[in-house]
Amino acid sequence: MxxxxxxxxxxxxxxxxxxxxxxxxxLHYDRADPFAVRMTFPAPATLExxxxxxxxxxxxxxxxxxxxEGDGDVRVRPYGYDRTVLEFHAPEGTAVxxxxxxxxxxxxxxxxxxxxxxxxxLQFDLDRDLAExxxxx
Numbered sequence: 001m002x003x004x005x006x007x008x009x010x011x012x013x014x015x016x017x018x019x020x021x022x023x024x025x026x027l028h029y030d031r032a033d034p035f036a037v038r039m040t041f042p043a044p045a046t047l048e049x050x051x052x053x054x055x056x057x058x059x060x061x062x063x064x065x066x067x068x069e070g071d072g073d074v075r076v077r078p079y080g081y082d083r084t085v086l087e088f089h090a091p092e093g094t095a096v097x098x099x100x101x102x103x104x105x106x107x108x109x110x111x112x113x114x115x116x117x118x119x120x121x122l123q124f125d126l127d128r129d130l131a132e133x134x135x136x137x
Contacts, residue, residue: 003031005114007107011041014085014096025097027104029058029111037061037111039086054088062108062117065101 011025023045028038033055040053056074063069064076065084075087084104088095 003114005029005107005110007103007110009099009103009107012098014098023097025099027107029107029114031115034115035059037107058108058111058117061104065104065108 005028007027009025009027011023013021013023024042025045026040028040030036030038035057036055037058038053038055040051043050046052054074056070060069060074060076064086065078068075068077070076070087073089075089077085078101079085079098082101083098084101086097086099088097
C-alpha cells in the first residue's frame, strides 16, 4: 500500500481582474506526516518562477469545507455550492484560489483510507525517532 497520496486539482486564481485564471496545483498527503497536507504549485504558475508548497493541517482543510477556518497563514472556507476558497498569506502578499470542493472531499477520503482521522498518532514510531535523534547527536 502506498504511503503517499497526490491528487491534481484545478485551482482558479482570484485576481484583481474580473477573469479568473486556471492554474495547475496538487494536494499531497504523506503517512510520514499524518496531521498535514501539502498544496503545491509548479514554477510556471508562480510569480517567482519556482515551485511553491504550502503545508497545513489536514483538519483545517476538512473543517474549511463546511465553515470558515484558520486565522494564520492559511485560511479555508466554503464558497457557493461546490467551491472551496484557500487563502495563502505571506509577507509578499496573499494568494486566493478556488478549487472544486468535490476534489478536496475525494482527496480527504483517500487520505482517511490511508490514515483514519483520529488515529494519526499511531503513525509515529517514538523509539525509532528517538534513536535517530540520539544517533545524530
